Amino acid sequence: MRNLSELIGKFGKEVDELVQPVLDHYGPRGVPIVRPQRQRDRKIWEEYRKLALVIHDRSRADIWARADASPSTIFHEAQHLHRYHIDGVKELHQHEQKPKVLIGLENDLEHLIIVPQLLTVFPDSRAYWEADIDKSVNDTANEQHPGAKRLNMTKAYLLSRTFFADSGAARTTEAFLRHEGLYDQIEMARSDYLDGRSSKLDLAKAVLTAGQWPLHGLGLQAVD
Numbered sequence: 001m002r003n004l005s006e007l008i009g010k011f012g013k014e015v016d017e018l019v020q021p022v023l024d025h026y027g028p029r030g031v032p033i034v035r036p037q038r039q040r041d042r043k044i045w046e047e048y049r050k051l052a053l054v055i056h057d058r059s060r061a062d063i064w065a066r067a068d069a070s071p072s073t074i075f076h077e078a079q080h081l082h083r084y085h086i087d088g089v090k091e092l093h094q095h096e097q098k099p100k101v102l103i104g105l106e107n108d109l110e111h112l113i114i115v116p117q118l119l120t121v122f123p124d125s126r127a128y129w130e131a132d133i134d135k136s137v138n139d140t141a142n143e144q145h146p147g148a149k150r151l152n153m154t155k156a157y158l159l160s161r162t163f164f165a166d167s168g169a170a171r172t173t174e175a176f177l178r179h180e181g182l183y184d185q186i187e188m189a190r191s192d193y194l195d196g197r198s199s200k201l202d203l204a205k206a207v208l209t210a211g212q213w214p215l216h217g218l219g220l221q222a223v224d
């Protein structure tokens, strides 16, 4: 696949209806699927080589992907682009910066919305997301820093409970949150966000508080 437009007409109405507005937004160039060219970009790419990575600005986007990237992976990046550039969803920042913790949290909170839709259209993606969450839970078992452990377990809870409510990961992370006295506030924050009763910023504050991360200077800004 060399351009996002190649998804059109192949995977049903739900895919077309999401991808077409994204293509319309970027004009005739579309959204090319490329390998990164510059050395600096290659370094970033190496870190994320299993994933398609999107570079966006308001008028131009590329998807970086390997030649064998699956249509569901490419569709997933289109979902991110749709949220930010068509729906106008804002992203988390702190003091006008994006520390690594916030970049990860932003991604996870967006995934709470878009992955359930992805799993409806591409049910075969389930194994990938289950393994991804299981890996986070396993990696976190060895985390020594209590704040980092609480943050990572909270994020894994949000994802597993939302995508696969009865999974082992959902049960393990729920038990952890109950043990830490965090379960009630995190579950309430999760359901309020998913039901549209609260914003991404509200949920981010709940997660960061659980992870003992300072909230000062936290806000939302438009994605450039």
Ligand SMILES: [Zn+2]
Pocket (backbone or CB within 6 Å): 076, 080, 107, 111
């Ligand atoms: Zn994503």
